[in-house]
Amino acid sequence: MKRKSQGLKQRPSHDTEREFGGTLGALCIPVLLPLTVMFLIGVSRSPEASLLQWPPALPSTDQLWDPLAPVLLLGWISLHALLYVLPLGKLSEGLVLRNGTRLKYPINGFHSLCISGMLLMLLLGLGAPLGSLFELLLPLAACAIAGSYLFSLYLYIRSFWVPSHALALGGNTGNPLYDFFIGRELNPRIGNFDLKYFCELRPGLIGWVVINLGMLMKEVELRGSPSLAMILVNSFQLLYVADALWNEDISKEAVLTTMDIVHDGFGFMLVFGDLAWVPFTYGMQAAFLVVHPQALSSLGAAAIIALNGVGYYVFRKSNSQKNQFRRDPTHPSVARLETIATATGKRLLVSGWWGLVRHPNYLGDLLMALAWSLPCGFSHLLPYFYVIYFAVLLIHREDRDERQCRAKYGLAWDTYCQRVPYRIFPYVY
Ligand SMILES: NC(=O)C1=CN([C@@H]2O[C@H](COP(=O)(O)OP(=O)(O)OC[C@H]3O[C@@H](n4cnc5c(N)ncnc54)[C@H](OP(=O)(O)O)[C@@H]3O)[C@@H](O)[C@H]2O)C=CC1
Numbered sequence: 001m002k003r004k005s006q007g008l009k010q011r012p013s014h015d016t017e018r019e020f021g022g023t024l025g026a027l028c029i030p031v032l033l034p035l036t037v038m039f040l041i042g043v044s045r046s047p048e049a050s051l052l053q054w055p056p057a058l059p060s061t062d063q064l065w066d067p068l069a070p071v072l073l074l075g076w077i078s079l080h081a082l083l084y085v086l087p088l089g090k091l092s093e094g095l096v097l098r099n100g101t102r103l104k105y106p107i108n109g110f111h112s113l114c115i116s117g118m119l120l121m122l123l124l125g126l127g128a129p130l131g132s133l134f135e136l137l138l139p140l141a142a143c144a145i146a147g148s149y150l151f152s153l154y155l156y157i158r159s160f161w162v163p164s165h166a167l168a169l170g171g172n173t174g175n176p177l178y179d180f181f182i183g184r185e186l187n188p189r190i191g192n193f194d195l196k197y198f199c200e201l202r203p204g205l206i207g208w209v210v211i212n213l214g215m216l217m218k219e220v221e222l223r224g225s226p227s228l229a230m231i232l233v234n235s236f237q238l239l240y241v242a243d244a245l246w247n248e249d250i251s252k253e254a255v256l257t258t259m260d261i262v263h264d265g266f267g268f269m270l271v272f273g274d275l276a277w278v279p280f281t282y283g284m285q286a287a288f289l290v291v292h293p294q295a296l297s298s299l300g301a302a303a304i305i306a307l308n309g310v311g312y313y314v315f316r317k318s319n320s321q322k323n324q325f326r327r328d329p330t331h332p333s334v335a336r337l338e339t340i341a342t343a344t345g346k347r348l349l350v351s352g353w354w355g356l357v358r359h360p361n362y363l364g365d366l367l368m369a370l371a372w373s374l375p376c377g378f379s380h381l382l383p384y385f386y387v388i389y390f391a392v393l394l395i396h397r398e399d400r401d402e403r404q405c406r407a408k409y410g411l412a413w414d415t416y417c418q419r420v421p422y423r424i425f426p427y428v429y
């Protein structure tokens with residue numbers, strides 16, 4: 001690769017505000033989170049399933065390797081890369097970049113989900129032992145983690161050959177450890193293939209529901225039929241993933257406007273998050289249920305379904321309201337909502353869902369997260385790991401978003417905060 005014109009040479013900005021605990025965070029997170037993945041998988045299949053057991057039970061090295069794991073993982077990524085480049089769905093434009101251009105993105109994630117689903121059904125019909133994913137979970141996670149390190153290294157190195165406007169504002173501090181972690185390049189692409197966008201929605205997110213299905217099949221192998229708890233966990237999480245892929249389209253909804261796509265560089269944090277953390281920890285409840293079956297009454301199941309329904313309603317309605325307003329503030333569904341003006345020309349909603357709390361979509365997401373854990377009963381903490389982690393992630397994300405909005409909207413943002421004082425939970429936080 002040739003270095004682009006000298007006039008565009010990037011200068012590290014040492015005074016950039018550092019996130020995720022700065023250099024210390026960048027040193028600890030890439031070590032601790034992969035260990036957490038291994039620890040959680042190990043604990044989920046131990047009879048005690050205790051998170052508090054000391055010393056923590058980490059799997060032995062021979063449990064981490066199976067030659068089938070890299071083959072399956074590479075096959076899965078290649079399948080999704082192929083589906084990504086197939087001329088299915090339409091092309092949408094992202095937001096305007098710093099150099100005034102807009103990138104084009106294929107909107108075919110839902111097609112990928114449906115095709116993956118059909119292929120899986122075919123494989124199951126042919127007698128493929130999907131339940132073996134249970135035994136392969138540790139080697140698969142180990143490969144995904146190793147792949148995340150290698151891929152992030154590639155992304156870090158290639159970022160030195162791109163022009164400065166292609167770098168993320170927060171990822172060019174000059175501290176190699178931090179920049180590797182947070183990501184230097186904003187939208188790394190090979191030709192038209194957008195690596196960040198591809199990883200954000202496809203292999204990991206769809207991989208998560210495939211692993212869940214594998215856990216369900218393992219339960220069928222062990223006990224003859226899937227339990228109600230397992231069916232609920234699988235259905236709720238499939239709904240969440242299908243919703244994300246269905247709403248990928250910018251002209252419908254707004255994955256292309258999330259802070260991960262618009263603001264964050266593509267470094268270890270997102271690579272590992274997308275390819276290892278999401279598929280191997282978000283489905284922890286299903287893995288837990290294989291070894292720790294739970295009896296669930298019809299009344300309990302009905303209450304949990306209702307909670308997931310309420311959470312989904314709040315999550316979807318609030319996200320849709322903001323996205324509709326962003327797209328067309330004169331649309332009848334949002335035109336009557338009260339707003340305040342900002343210096344950028346954009347208006348902020350202060351009524352409707354966004355007048356209830358400043359992040360109603362996070363509230364809905366957290367209610368759903370709780371509904372995913374409840375089918376696992378109250379005997380163990382492990383199935384509640386996701387809710388606890390997610391609350392921490394969203395509180396931290398909310399704080400990052402607030403700082404970005406305050407920088408963008410200044411006084412108007414402060415007025416919004418006065419009008420809508422609660423962040424996520426009405427009257428609590
Ligand atoms: N399952 C998971 O692991 C995760 C799920 N999520 C989910 O993803 C979804 C998207 O979340 P996220 O990307 O964090 O951001 P949000 O969808 O919450 O968007 C925040 C942005 O919305 C705009 N905005 C904020 N307040 C207002 C207002 N009052 N009026 C108009 N516009 C406003 C601002 O953007 P602008 O100035 O550009 O208009 C702000 O930066 C959420 O539902 C979240 O729960 C997120 C992270 C992880």
Ligand SMILES: CC(C)CCC[C@@H](C)[C@H]1CC=C2C3=C(CC[C@@]21C)[C@@]1(C)CC[C@H](O)C(C)(C)[C@@H]1CC3
Nearest residue numbers: 033200201243244255258260269272273274277278
């Ligand atoms: C390991 C780290 C410290 C943190 C990793 C964070 C990532 C796991 C998440 C950051 C933003 C995400 C989003 C989704 C999944 C998790 C990650 C990648 C999302 C795709 C889930 C489905 C939603 O509907 C969404 C709005 C599309 C989400 C976008 C953000």
